[in-house]
Amino acid sequence: MERIPILKMGRFLLVSIQVDMDDRTAMSLQDDLTERIVKDRAKGVLIDISSLDVVDSFIGRMLANTAAMAHILDAETVVVGMQPSVAITLVELGLSLKGVRSALNVERGMELLRTMREDSDSMDAHDHEE
Amino acid sequence: MRTTTKSESIPVRSSAEVVSVRHLVRRWAVELGFTLVEQTKIVTAASELARNMVDYGGGGTMTVEALEEDARKGLRLIFEDQGPGIPDIDMALRDGFTSGSGMGLGLGGSKRLSNEFEIRSAPGEGTRVAITRWKGAA
Numbered sequence: 434m435e436r437i438p439i440l441k442m443g444r445f446l447l448v449s450i451q452v453d454m455d456d457r458t459a460m461s462l463q464d465d466l467t468e469r470i471v472k473d474r475a476k477g478v479l480i481d482i483s484s485l486d487v488v489d490s491f492i493g494r495m496l497a498n499t500a501a502m503a504h505i506l507d508a509e510t511v512v513v514g515m516q517p518s519v520a521i522t523l524v525e526l527g528l529s530l531k532g533v534r535s536a537l538n539v540e541r542g543m544e545l546l547r548t549m550r551e552d553s554d555s556m557d558a559h560d561h562e563e
Numbered sequence: 564m565r566t567t568t569k570s571e572s573i574p575v576r577s578s579a580e581v582v583s584v585r586h587l588v589r590r591w592a593v594e595l596g597f598t599l600v601e602q603t604k605i606v607t608a609a610s611e612l613a614r615n616m617v618d619y620g621g622g623g624t625m626t627v628e629a630l631e632e633d634a635r636k637g638l639r640l641i642f643e644d645q646g647p648g649i650p651d652i653d654m655a656l657r658d659g660f661t662s663g664s665g666m667g668l669g670l671g672g673s674k675r676l677s678n679e680f681e682i683r684s685a686p687g688e689g690t691r692v693a694i695t696r697w698k699g700a701a
Contacts, residue, residue: 453585456578456614487585487603489610490672518603526607526672527658 437462439469445546446473446508447539449481459495466499470506477546478503481539483514493528500533509549510534513542565632567639575613575642576622584613584625588640591627595636597698605638605696608673612642612692615669620644620690630695637678637697642690649684656682 435458440447446469448462466478480496482488488496500510513536523530534549536542571591575584588609592602609625616623623644630637649655658671670692674680677694684690 453582455582486589487606487610489607489614490669491610491614516603518600521600522603522607522676525604525675526611527675528672 434458434461436465439465441469441473441475444475444550445477445479445543446470446475447479447481449484451484453485453487454492456491459492463495463499463502467502467506470503470508475508476550477508478510479539479542479546480510480512481514481542482512482519483516483538485519486516488515488519488523490526490528493523493526493530497530497532509546509553511536511542511545513537513539565630568629568631570626570628572624572626574622575616575625578614578617581610581613581617585610587625588627588638591629591638595629595638595698597638597696601696601698604676605640605694608676608694608696609640611669611673612640612694615692616642616644616646616690620646623689632697635697635699637695637700639693639695642692644691645689648686648688648690649682650686652682652684 435452437448437450437458446466448466454462469475470478478499496512503510511534515535534545536545571587573583573587574580585606588606589602592605597605613625621644623642626641628639630639656670656674673694678697678700679695681693
C-alpha cells in the first residue's frame with residue numbers, strides 16, 4: 434500500500450495526491466492527516482487533487498470526512514485543483530461536497546487558508562476582550 | 564445491428580483491483596476517442612460498480628466490450644459476482660440507501676453516469692450489472 438506524504442509549512446499541512454489511490458490508501462491518508470493536525474497543532478490543511486483524473490464516492494467521502502474532522506480539531510481544510518471533468522462527474526454522481534472549501538490552485542488555496550485563519554484568530558482575540 | 568468488436572475480462576477482488584478496473588476502462592475509453600468528460604464519467608461509474616462487487620458481492624469479474632451500432636461507438640462494462648444478491652433492486656438504486664459503510668451512491672450514481680443500465684440480481688444468485696456509454700451521447 435502506498436502512503437501519501439504530508440508536508441508541514443508553518444501552521445499548515447500540505448498534501449498533493451499524485452497517485453490513483455485505492456480505498457485503503459485513501460483511508461490511511463485520512464487517518465494520518467487527522468493525527469498530524471493534532472501532533473503539529475496545524476491550523477489548516479491544503480489538499481491538492483490536480484493530478485487526480487477520477488474522484489469517486491469513496492475518495493469524495495474521504496475528502497468530506499477529513500474536512501469535518503479537521504474542523505472539529507480547529508483546523509480549516511481547502512481542496513484545490515479539481516479538474517473540471519471531475520467536478521462535472523461528481524455532481525452527476527450525486528456528491529456535491531458541500532462542506533468542503535475549494536480553490537482553483539495551491540496559491541489561491543493558501544490565500545484562502547490564511548484569510549480563514551485571520552478571521553478566526555481575530556474572533557478569538559475578540560472573545561478574550563469580553 | 565449492435566456488434567461487439569472486442570472484449571477483455573479482469574478479476575475484481577480487492578481495492579487494488581478496483582484501481583486496475585479504473586485504468587483498464589480509461590485505456591479503452593481513450594482508445595475509442597471518448598472526450599475527457601466521457602472518459603471520467605465511465606471510469607467513475609466503473610469504480611463505483613467494481614467497489615460494490617468487492618464490498619458486497621465477495622468480488623467478481625468485470626468485462627469490457629467495445630461496441631459498434633450503425634455509425635456510433637460505445638463501451639459496455641459488465642460486472643458479475645456470485646455474492647448474496649440484492650433482495651430489493653429498486654431500494655438499492657435509491658440514493659442514500661446502503662447496507663454497508665458506503666454512501667449509497669454507487670448504483671444510482673453509476674446509472675446516472677451511463678446511457679444504458681441493466682441490473683439482474685436475486686438473493687443467492689449473485690448480481691450482474693451492465694452499463695453502456697456511447698461516444699458523443701449526452
